Amino acid sequence: MNLYLGDHYMKTRHLLSGLAVAAMLVQPSIALSRSMEASPAPLYPVAPYIVDKGVESVYPSVAGQFLVFGQRSKGDEYTVNRVSKSSPSSSRYQLKPLAKIDNMRFGVAIKDGSIGYVSNRVGPTSAWMWQGKGDGQVAIGSLATFRGGLAPYNLNASSDGKVWCFDTTFEKQRYNQMLNEFSHFPHHELVGQQWRTYDSDNFRIKTGYLATKAGKKNKFDAPVLYVFSRQNSQLVMVPNAFDGAVSPDGKSVAFVRETNGNYDIWMQDVDGSDLVQLTNSEYGDFEPAWSSDGKMLLFVSNRDSGGDVHKTSIYMLEISSNRETRLTNSPKATDGGPAWLDSNSIVFHSNRSLTNANGGTSSDWNIWKLDIK
Incomplete structure (x- = not known):
């Protein structure tokens, strides 16, 4: 060579x-x-808070020293659970169905240890409360005189349990569908996205969804929100409203209102006066939750994902200044059901991956904790 x-x-x-x-x-x-x-760095520290293998844990509710949340097992059994918010892995009280046909959802924490929930044990769904001791279950209000029974969804209450709210529909076909969905268990996705109940494009599982954006027509009639006082039995109806959240002092209610495909957070006094719009996004804002001092609201939105149904984050609103702060920023996860654990931290459910919290997803809903300060 x-x-x-x-x-x-x-x-x-x-x-x-x-x-x-x-x-x-x-x-x-x-x-x-x-x-x-x-996988961007999280805006605030976030970590798993309640993880039970083989079950889905959703919609935490906090009052006093208690945290209440719902669970669905892989065998499609629903339960409502109460733990100490300071030690969620310690002793747990679990409300179990009283019969095979008894489905229990929408758990609500009351500061004295009572638990509110919705059940279909006596026919159409109705709201009940376990009073924190014994086995007695108290009906929150007699609903049988309204349309032969309502189908209450998204139960909520003031922290002392004196004022309650729930939403429902007057649309006969949708009413029957909701009763059937309650009895036959929703798809995994819908377990953690209750707001989709009232959206005609998103209320059932399918391969693709339109963005929740202003201008998209919703074929369902608008739901109504009922606010009920256990002290004087006053029942106030708020039209075109759902996802209600009663303020800690029981004087105001925050809720979601849909207008021409756009979902925003509104607020008014429980007597129906002083209506105020709190958010104004062209996408969807859902699931408001009050801070214990009544000065802040948490809510869920897909505004930073272009209206993607599956990609939602948690936001914080200071009511006096109308200042909004994004709290979670996973580009793939579905975050929902926020609640204030205390003034420095919140809890929420998410399908985040336990091994890649801000970059991956899993097939399970778990409860997560986020530290604001």
């Missing part, structure tokens, strides 16, 4: 080998860079 060609061959070989090694070194860097882009 010509010495020049041989030397050139060896140099070329070494050069190609060097390039190959360099490429091998660069590839992990590119992958890491892409991973970092796909």
Whole structure:
């Protein structure tokens, strides 16, 4: 072989080998860079709070020293659970169905330890309360005189249990569908996205969804919100409202109102006066939750995902200034059901991955904790 060609061959070989090694070194860097882009750092520290293998845990509710949440087992049994918010892994009280046809959902915490919930044990769904001791279950209000029975959804209450609210529909076909859905268990997705109950494009599982954006027509009639006082039995109806949340002092109620496909958070006094719009996004804002001092609201929105039904985050609203703060920012997860654990932290349910909290998802709903301060 010509010495020049041989030397050139060896140099070329070494050069190609060097390039190959360099490429091998660069590839992990590119992958890491892409991973970092796909998994942004969380805005605030977030960690699993309640994880029970084999069940889905959703919609935490906090009052006093108690945290209440709903669970669905893989065998499709619903239960409502109460734990100490300071030690959620310690002793647990569980409300179990009283019969095979008894489905229990929408658990609500009361500061004295009582638990509110919705059940279908006596026919159409109705709201009940376990009073924190014994086995007695008290009906929150007699609903049989209204349309032969309502189908209460999204039960909520003031922290002392004196004022309650729930939403329902007057649309006969949708009313029957909701009763059937309550009895036959919703799809996994819908377990953690109750707001979809009243959206004609999103109320059932399918392969693709339109963005929840202003201008999209909702074929369902608007639901109504009922606010009920256990002290004087006063029942106030708020039209075109759902996802109600009663303020800690029982004087105000925050709720979701849909207008031409757009969902925003509104607020008014429980007597029906002083209506105020709190959020104004072209996408969907849902599931408001009051802070214990009544100054702040948490809510869920898909505003930063372009209205994607499956990609929702938690936000915080200061009512006096109308200042909004985004709290979670996973680009893939469905975050929902927020509640204030205390003035410095919140809890919410999510389908986040337990091993990649801000970048991956799982097939289970778990309760997560986020520290604001």
